[in-house]
Amino acid sequence: EDGAQEKITFCLDWTPNTNHTGLYVAQAKGYYEEAGLDVEIVQPPENGAALMCAAGQAQFAIEAQDTMAASLALDEPLGITAVAGIIQHNTSGILSRKGDGIDKPAGLTGKTYSTWDSPIELAVLENVVNGDGGDFSQVTLIPNDITDEPAALAANQTDAIWVFQGWGGINADVEGVDCDYFAFSDINPVFDYYTPVIIANNDYLAENPDQAKAFMEATAKGYEFAAENPDEAAQILIDGDNTGSLKDAEELVKKSQEFLSTKYIDDAESWGVIDADRWNAFYKWLYENQLCDKDLTGVGFSNEYLPQ
């Protein structure tokens, strides 16, 4: 408590949102301080959280299992490991205007979809659209520079967007835009992979295993609190976000928090545990579909830093 605290930099994947609530709770409630840690939460350069973590500029960061594949498949893989799944199941899917017929994948045929132009994203879509009897080659792709999905749909900027139900889906309710939604994990269980995960720098883990465990324990406490007290946790997130971007989005944050509070732990035995079968199944699918040069089965995650 007298400056002897260990400094830890945590790099987010995006601006603060309800995926990050546990971190802000642990920060605000003093869980980190109790563990002797001085944690600074920072934001990444464009798409660069994993790199910043691998470069040692941050000890921990947030990544997603799908985008992480590329970094693990390099000839010289990035030195990072997923040490916790923030949300147990993949809650992402396709959001569209109500009544356009995109309540199931086949409905995308002949429609416009805003894409980040990532190979995995497109392969997942192709799989579900064609699997549902649609024709993915007849989907018009336009670049995705959208940050407010319901608004973009309402303005007819696009017909369909990939969203996370706990944010974009909720936002549609908040903004009063009537939308259809389907989730990937409901359609093909292989797509029930881990979306946001906490990753750590490998060298750091090897050199400071105890500190890493202490950090994860405090973080887990934060997410457990958020699961039990969504309203208070949402307020902590809004107050803790020194970027000010959530100040005007109180309703969205609170509703999103309420939704996510049941998803953090869900059917797992405790927060953060990564189910090896689901993890491996997705990476196997990537390898089999030539979306990844290496078979990453069993690679890239560890449950040993979570509280036992």
Add this chain to the structure above:
Amino acid sequence: MKRKLPNITSKIPPIAAMAVILLGWEVVSISGIVPSYMLPSPVAVLTALFGDLPTILFHAKFTLLESFYGLLIGIALAFVFATMMDRFRVMDQAFYPIMIITQTIPTIAIAPILVLWMGFGMAPKITLVVITTFFPITIGLLDGYKSVDPDAIRLMKAMGASRAQIFRHVKFPGALPQFFSGLKISASYAVVGAVVSEWLGGFNGLGVYMTRVKKAYSFDKMFAVIIFIVIISLLLLLAVNIVSRITMPWLQVEKEKNHE
């Protein structure tokens, strides 16, 4: 008294032009031809500017510090390079092409790499400002050194002046006007350089703030920040102008003479 008159009249056309532009903008946005998330009205932008001023000022502090340090280091570096290049022909031949190459590298591509190398602090941002600012100053100084009348140098030699004395009394002051021309260009790019590097990775600063308001679809706030950036760039330019006037009083005298 009399001399101030043309100054005032010369300010009418730019103010009128600005007014016309703002009015046109307001009409277009109010009329509803363009939806407000595409083009917020000037009134909305101004409201956002004043409403958000505390936040903007908080972030501006970082951006300004980065611009300022970057510019200072850029000046120092330009001074060292230009002086060496002027002194040694080999240096000139060796570095000139490399300097041009540094200017054709897209900053947007190296900014994230700099963050990766230097971390989340101010270092990568300052570095980017240095990269964008040192070139025009170096070119200005080099041209300035070259513009010195070789006869003046011959005269100094005839008076028994050492190389250092020639530099101090003739070359350096002779290069000042072009140095300041270069500095004006650099100053107008400094703030933008800092904003770009913040935009691509950072925690504080106007660039970061802009990415946030953009993500929140607050285009009025976005435009407010752009206007704020324009204003501080212009203030920086003004500051350079004032410093150049104080540093080179003889140019003022010459100008007055020409106006008589």
Add this chain to the structure above:
Amino acid sequence: MKRKLPNITSKIPPIAAMAVILLGWEVVSISGIVPSYMLPSPVAVLTALFGDLPTILFHAKFTLLESFYGLLIGIALAFVFATMMDRFRVMDQAFYPIMIITQTIPTIAIAPILVLWMGFGMAPKITLVVITTFFPITIGLLDGYKSVDPDAIRLMKAMGASRAQIFRHVKFPGALPQFFSGLKISASYAVVGAVVSEWLGGFNGLGVYMTRVKKAYSFDKMFAVIIFIVIISLLLLLAVNIVSRITMPWLQVEKEKNHE
């Protein structure tokens, strides 16, 4: 024959400097001090450049087209503006401050807005290139027009020349050298401008390709593209140089005379 000799010797220092830099870079990357994703070795970058050349060329086509159109429109616009501003003092006073303001707006901030307004095609990219390139050309032309000896204009008047004839025979050719100085600056920014706007939204072009390889953590490819951009910028500069030499044969004659 003899005159070519200094040209060759003058190329040794820059090549030596480049070689030293590349060698140092290779040593640092091979030694493993810096991991390859932070700084790929020059050999890896070159391998990536040649390996990826078809893809790079495919994307370069778009970027080059955007740069080229942007530069052409920038030149046309600069020509119209500078000529009007030179002709009418009021225009000069009205537009000069506005032109400076456009240069202090961060392009990175307006690029996404332009995409919002103009869609995903080439239009917003070309617009951004126009914004970045027209200013130096305008300034060059304005300075050029002003550099024309007023006595030459008086002489033309005495010969009974009309305003258009004075422009055609004296003002325009007299402004060409400064026009080309401005164009050189603009040309070195044109490709970078196109890349920046692609980076921020689009499907094709080197900027898009860079974001893609960056997501795949292929830093060797990323650097390969940067090097490619540098090379085409330098080629563009070279092209401008050649055009300027062909357009202004009298300067060549003067230069040769000074070298005698």
Add this chain to the structure above:
Amino acid sequence: MSSEQNKVILRAEHISKTYGEKKVLEDISIHLEQGELVSLLGVSGSGKTTLFNVLSGIIPPDEGKVYLKDQDVTSTPGSISYMLQKDLLLPHKKMIDNVALPLVLKGMKKAEAREKANPLFAEFGLEGTQYQYPSQLSGGMRQRAALLRTYLSSSGVALLDEPFSALDTLTKASVHKWYLEVMQHIDLSTLFITHDIDEAILLSDRIYILNGTPGTIKDEIVIQERKPRAEDFALSEEFLEYKRQIISKL
């Protein structure tokens, strides 16, 4: 010289000109006869250049008229040729295009103008320089080219504003000699400004002395010495006598 020698070709009558609140020229009347070379001597600022600007038509006088062969050409540029102190050859044009410029300005096709200018190069001692740029020529040659252009631009009357002052002493002497020959050959009438008393005496048929604020014609001196002048005229007692007379009047 021709029989028309005494015909007045250019006449300015009662010219006055004021800039802002400063009166620069007051009631100036001068004339120039066919084939004559007349110089205008005066201290700096006496309004010599202003008077030439009025005569050439590029600025209007407040009062007075300018007549070319009895035709009113006040404020009508393009009818009298005017050569400024500098040679003002355009650096981006080849010599032939520089020289032919007055013809092009009057609407002639470039090829035709070149054809018309070409034979005169030999006459002016510039043969072979047609397709060179001005920077490739010496100062003396440039001055002659400027004169050739002046000749092509008009009706045989030339106003020259300090045409030789940029030349060094030795070049100047040879250009003087050459100019007198050419003038006679192509029947040119010249009015020229100079600061240099020696030059005025050496070249002129008559000298106007313009002085004061506002500038008025203070005197008119006729140089009686026959033309072409003798080799050693500048070293003669007569020359000194003229010089004494002018100095006393300045």
Add this chain to the structure above:
Amino acid sequence: MSSEQNKVILRAEHISKTYGEKKVLEDISIHLEQGELVSLLGVSGSGKTTLFNVLSGIIPPDEGKVYLKDQDVTSTPGSISYMLQKDLLLPHKKMIDNVALPLVLKGMKKAEAREKANPLFAEFGLEGTQYQYPSQLSGGMRQRAALLRTYLSSSGVALLDEPFSALDTLTKASVHKWYLEVMQHIDLSTLFITHDIDEAILLSDRIYILNGTPGTIKDEIVIQERKPRAEDFALSEEFLEYKRQIISKL
């Protein structure tokens, strides 16, 4: 003039200089006596400026020696003052600092140098301009200031390279007169270059004629006329006689 009049103050012996393959000066020997004003006349390119560069020590000769008061100063800049064709006042320094510059260069404190230069301003007719910038002065005043600086920079010997050629005819006459007075007053010895024969005759005690490629001393002419010269010397028969003599030799 003082009793030391015949003491040689500057002596150049057998100077030769080659640039690349071009021999510019060959075996030049000249001298300058205390209080004398000697001019160097020659056509363009004969090597006059090159000779001055050697005398002032800023370029080394291939052969030969330069002595100042019997001391070898070959290739030793700083001991003889040198004034170039242009006034070369530094635009960014006030007049007093421009003039005091030679003292500062020799290590004197700025304040002290100013104090030493200050009283001389009156002497050179520049009183009141100490804290002005060069651009605020007329051409004639700037020329005098450059001369004052030249004076402060040395031992009383001045090399002037076409010092008056930038002045117009009338200003030139007054500066000539003033210069002769000052020279006598401050006991300055001067060697100067000119293109202008009149100027050389008017001002000099002796004239060296430098000509040819490579440049050699072709002749030495002594002007016997007592100094200060009579008002109308330039209009006298003697003057013309000298002029004839020089022209025949150029």
